[in-house]
Amino acid sequence: xxxxxxxxxxxxxxxxxxxxxxxxxxxxxxxxxxxxxxxxxxxxxxxxxxxxxxxxxxxxxxxxxxxxxxxxxxxxxxxxxxxxxxxxxxxxxxxxxxxxxxxxxxxxxxxxxxxxxxxxxxxxxxxxxxxxxxxxxxxxxxxxxxxxxxxxxxxxxxxxxxxxxxxxxxxxxxxxxxxxxxxxxxxxxxxxxx
Amino acid sequence: xxxxxxxxxxxxxxxxxxxxxxxxxxxxxxxxxxxxxxxxxxxxxxxxxxxxxxxxxxxxxxxxxxxxxxxxxxxxxxxxxxxxxxxxxxxxxxxxxxxxxxxxxxxxxxxxxxxxxxxxxxxxxxxxxxxxxxxxxxxxxxxxxxxxxxxxxxxxxxxxxxxxxxxxxxxxxxxxxxxxxxxxxxxxxxxxxxxxxxxxxxxxxxxxxxxxxxxxxxxxxxxxxxxxxxxxxxxxxxxxxxxxxxxxxxxxxxxxxxxxxxxxxxxxxxxxxxxxxxxxxxxxxxxxxxxxxxxxxxxxxxxxxxxxxxxxxxxxxxxxxxxxxxxxxxxxxxxxxxxxxxxxxxxxxxxxxxxxxxxxxxxxxxxxxxxxxxxxxxxxxxxxxxxxxxxxxxxxxxxxxxxxxxxxxxxxxxxxxxxxxxxxxxxxxxxxxxxxxxxxxxxxxxxxxxxxxxxxxxxxxxxxxxxxxxxxxxxxxxxxxxxxxxxxxxxxxxxxxxxxxxxxxxxxxxxxxxxxxxxxxxxxxxxxxxxxxxxxxxxxxxxxxxxxxxxxxxxxxxxxxxxxxxxxxxxxxxxxxxxxxxxxxxxxxxxxxxxxxxxxxxxxxxxxxxxxxxxxxxxxxxxxxxxxxxxxxxxxxxxxxxxxxxxxxxxxxxxxxxxxxxxxxxxxxxxxxxxxxxxxxxxxxxxxxxxxxxxxxxxxxxxxxxxxxxxxxxxxxxxxxxxxxxxxxxxxxxxxxxxxxxxxxxxxxxxxxxxxxxxxxxxxxxxxxxxxxxx
Numbered sequence: 001x002x003x004x005x006x007x008x009x010x011x012x013x014x015x016x017x018x019x020x021x022x023x024x025x026x027x028x029x030x031x032x033x034x035x036x037x038x039x040x041x042x043x044x045x046x047x048x049x050x051x052x053x054x055x056x057x058x059x060x061x062x063x064x065x066x067x068x069x070x071x072x073x074x075x076x077x078x079x080x081x082x083x084x085x086x087x088x089x090x091x092x093x094x095x096x097x098x099x100x101x102x103x104x105x106x107x108x109x110x111x112x113x114x115x116x117x118x119x120x121x122x123x124x125x126x127x128x129x130x131x132x133x134x135x136x137x138x139x140x141x142x143x144x145x146x147x148x149x150x151x152x153x154x155x156x157x158x159x160x161x162x163x164x165x166x167x168x169x170x171x172x173x174x175x176x177x178x179x180x181x182x183x184x185x186x187x188x189x190x191x192x193x194x
Numbered sequence: 195x196x197x198x199x200x201x202x203x204x205x206x207x208x209x210x211x212x213x214x215x216x217x218x219x220x221x222x223x224x225x226x227x228x229x230x231x232x233x234x235x236x237x238x239x240x241x242x243x244x245x246x247x248x249x250x251x252x253x254x255x256x257x258x259x260x261x262x263x264x265x266x267x268x269x270x271x272x273x274x275x276x277x278x279x280x281x282x283x284x285x286x287x288x289x290x291x292x293x294x295x296x297x298x299x300x301x302x303x304x305x306x307x308x309x310x311x312x313x314x315x316x317x318x319x320x321x322x323x324x325x326x327x328x329x330x331x332x333x334x335x336x337x338x339x340x341x342x343x344x345x346x347x348x349x350x351x352x353x354x355x356x357x358x359x360x361x362x363x364x365x366x367x368x369x370x371x372x373x374x375x376x377x378x379x380x381x382x383x384x385x386x387x388x389x390x391x392x393x394x395x396x397x398x399x400x401x402x403x404x405x406x407x408x409x410x411x412x413x414x415x416x417x418x419x420x421x422x423x424x425x426x427x428x429x430x431x432x433x434x435x436x437x438x439x440x441x442x443x444x445x446x447x448x449x450x451x452x453x454x455x456x457x458x459x460x461x462x463x464x465x466x467x468x469x470x471x472x473x474x475x476x477x478x479x480x481x482x483x484x485x486x487x488x489x490x491x492x493x494x495x496x497x498x499x500x501x502x503x504x505x506x507x508x509x510x511x512x513x514x515x516x517x518x519x520x521x522x523x524x525x526x527x528x529x530x531x532x533x534x535x536x537x538x539x540x541x542x543x544x545x546x547x548x549x550x551x552x553x554x555x556x557x558x559x560x561x562x563x564x565x566x567x568x569x570x571x572x573x574x575x576x577x578x579x580x581x582x583x584x585x586x587x588x589x590x591x592x593x594x595x596x597x598x599x600x601x602x603x604x605x606x607x608x609x610x611x612x613x614x615x616x617x618x619x620x621x622x623x624x625x626x627x628x629x630x631x632x633x634x635x636x637x638x639x640x641x642x643x644x645x646x647x648x649x650x651x652x653x654x655x656x657x658x659x660x661x662x663x664x665x666x667x668x669x670x671x672x673x674x675x676x677x678x679x680x681x682x683x684x685x686x687x688x689x690x691x692x693x694x695x696x697x698x699x700x701x702x703x704x705x706x707x708x709x710x711x712x713x714x715x716x717x718x719x720x721x722x723x724x725x726x727x728x729x730x731x732x733x734x735x736x737x738x739x740x741x742x743x744x745x746x747x748x749x750x751x752x753x754x755x756x757x758x759x760x761x762x763x764x765x766x767x768x769x770x771x772x773x774x775x776x777x778x779x780x781x782x783x784x785x786x787x788x789x790x791x792x793x794x795x796x797x798x799x800x801x802x803x804x805x806x807x808x809x810x811x812x813x814x815x816x817x818x819x820x821x822x823x824x825x826x827x828x829x830x831x832x833x834x835x836x837x838x839x840x841x842x843x844x845x846x847x848x849x850x851x852x853x854x855x856x857x858x859x860x861x862x863x864x865x866x867x868x869x870x871x872x873x874x875x876x877x878x879x880x881x882x883x884x885x886x887x888x889x890x891x892x893x894x895x896x897x898x899x900x901x902x903x904x905x906x907x908x909x910x911x912x913x914x915x916x917x918x919x920x921x922x923x924x925x926x927x928x929x930x931x932x933x934x935x936x937x938x939x940x941x942x943x944x945x946x947x948x949x950x951x952x953x954x955x956x957x958x959x960x961x962x963x964x965x966x967x968x969x
């Protein structure tokens with residue numbers, strides 16, 4: 001049997017393509033949807049969701065006018081964020097705990113890590129009872145955050161291996177909304193004051 | 195020196211100077227490994243021959259270097275067993291060697307040791323250099339160890355335990371040896387371990403018979419690092435405290451050594467880098483007293499430990515020892531250094547918890563061969579609950595916050611196997627323990643029980659002697675819940691290996707009726723693969739009280755399935771049978787009911803259901819939505835409920851014409867339906883006003899609605915489609931059509947809640963909303 005020289009050149013390429021087609025890797029990750037969701041949830045937890053329009057009379061009028069041309073908030077939300085009863089319930093718990101955590105963020109006792117969770121950085125300035133309180137708060141907070149990320153992964157029908165990507169997107173959002181003076185972890189183990 | 199090995203002969207020799215290399219380990223594999231240069235200032239060859247062949251002389255060298263510390267000797271024997279299983283024993287003490295040495299009448303006055311490296315069991319010495327001078331005062335020979343320097347002194351331990359290293363150790367000692375009296379007197383001995391501190395030793399011992407005493411003391415040891423190494427704590431674990439230590443040793447008979455010691459510290463501060471553990475101002479005090487038989491290799495130890503000041507944080511548990519002192523009493527008998535019989539031990543965390551332990555451990559180092567009985571006597575439960583459960587875990591499990599316990603509790607457990615693979619069987623007893631959630635003691639449930647448990651870390655292993663499960667009783671009194679209301683409930687349970695089985699049928703009331711739990715089993719409860727089974731007999735049970743509680747409605751429903759069987763597996767509880775109910779003159783079938791992630795706070799209940807011939811009038815009468823008459827069939831697919839709220843569903847509702855059943859929809863219902871869908875009221879303007887004046891309800895031909903909740907958005911669609919128009923309600927000969935004009939309209943969760951609230955408010959005010967609101 002003889003094979004045309006031109007075909008001979010193509011065969012390895014086809015074999016390569018054939019092999020490639022055997023390996024199907026699902027790389028879909030709705031990064032923008034998760035980012036918008038993180039923005040919305042973190043903003044609400046940190047008390048920034050109520051921020052609506054500008055306060056001055058003239059700017060208010062301009063803002064209302066511009067809204068005529070912009071899609072409604074509900075519509076935007078529908079396209080880009082994910083939510084359900086479980087996510088709302090966890091979000092509510094995070095909201096309720098946020099004021100308790102804030103003083104410890106202010107004191108630099110805890111900080112926003114680069115993996116989406118709160119971490120204790122230095123509790124030396126606290127007495128033992130406060131240390132216990134911080135340990136309990138941080139564990140409860142991180143348990144809820146983990147629950148939130150898992151719910152988002154489930155709601156988006158993602159593989160559980162994508163959890164770390166959701167955590168990472170949220171980490172960035174938690175850090176962005178941290179108040180000035182709060183500690184954030186830029187790189188593993190590298191904490192800076194915002 | 196060994197004559198059988200060429201490696202042991204001198205390699206270079208002059209009259210006054212000899213360089214000697216020997217590997218004694220080749221001669222005696224389990225003994226000293228020596229490589230050194232000796233510089234002789236007297237006649238040395240006899241000494242070397244003696245030293246090379248006599249094990250006891252080698253021990254004497256060690257004895258001198260380590261200043262006869264029984265503590266070190268014990269550590270060496272302990273270490274040797276952990277490391278290589280050697281046969282170290284305390285009765286081979288170096289004391290007896292002195293006769294031989296004396297008999298040889300050593301002619302040395304000074305000798306110097308350089309670059310001596312050797313290992314004796316678990317103790318390794320590297321680069322030891324020392325000068326020992328020998329002088330005579332009458333019959334007394336005085337050894338003076340000056341400028342002894344050990345570059346590395348290591349206490350070797352088996353991996354993964356880290357070996358303990360001391361660098362640049364220096365020793366100074368003066369030992370007087372009275373040959374006539376057969377007495378060795380350590381006049382001074384100072385061991386300086388740079389990272390730990392200085393140990394002072396002194397004492398007098400008889401070499402031929404009983405008698406003598408000695409002591410090791412240090413007022414200020416920096417023991418934090420050593421303790422961290424011994425306990426294999428993380429590098430980042432900060433543990434700094436000064437430790438005062440004193441051990442006294444005596445030898446009342448030739449084969450008996452008595453010891454008594456005390457270790458104390460104050461102002462102990464500890465903190466790990468992950469902030470899980472912390473302690474401040476702790477003042478631990480450890481007292482040890484005991485005896486060791488050198489011949490029989492047996493001994494006894496009595497120890498007590500107390501912590502009466504300071505605070506500690508162990509993960510989320512906070513304890514203030516000034517308020518709740520911790521004491522530990524221990525009395526044990528040692529058979530060799532492997533087997534331990536715990537005659538008695540008691541731990542007391544004052545006003546919180548106390549427990550006792552007795553039994554034996556056949557392999558102390560591996561913590562295996564355990565045969566231990568733990569007993570926690572009857573004691574108040576309140577502080578235990580508050581300090582060790584409610585306070586630490588309340589933040590993570592909010593349900594614990596409002597739970598108050600009062601009464602007495604106790605427990606007993608038997609532990610066998612090893613710490614790595616334990617088997618525990620026992621029970622927890624509660625006596626008149628009242629549990630209230632609301633802060634109203636009068637409403638408290640009272641529990642009396644002896645609740646058995648059986649944990650086996652190796653559930654597959656078959657026992658030589660098959661064990662029966664332990665049976666127990668749980669008695670609950672004064673159950674005054676909104677669902678369960680009964681004076682007394684008794685549960686008979688049996689703890690089987692890693693599980694429980696309910697032994698009796700349990701009849702529970704629901705409203706005026708009752709249902710029966712006929713089977714309840716849990717297996718492998720300690721593993722994530724736990725399984726179980728639950729069978730409920732509830733044929734003909736009215737569910738109105740249950741639905742009233744869950745849905746805040748007085749919906750009439752009666753269970754018609756004779757048996758409800760549920761299976762637990764993969765953290766999911768699922769119904770094995772279809773659940774049939776009679777609902778409002780119709781029938782309802784629940785299929786694939788399940789609760790996923792049962793033990794998580796984010797558990798999700800899911801089900802699919804279908805119903806037929808439900809009386810719409812009776813259904814709408816239950817709400818303020820407005821009256822609709824007729825019959826209804828419908829399906830809800832994949833309804834998911836989490837945190838008490840619906841997460842997703844796909845609902846289809848359709849009216850079914852039945853002969854003799856009028857199909858009418860009220861004005862309020864029409865308006866509410868329109869408002870819910872986001873449309874404007876059909877009765878606006880003059881004409882609308884006239885219609886509402888004369889008509890309060892309208893006939894309809896069909897109602898067909900599909901409602902989908904997904905990702906917090908509702909989609910409402912009409913199921914009736916004619917000529918490209920989608921109807922939610924199709925009118926009869928007269929009446930009003932409700933048309934879905936925005937087929938792609940989606941209503942956010944929050945908006946839907948607002949609409950429902952508005953409908954509710956309007957109904958309370960006695961009217962219908964005049965205008966729907968579109969988002």
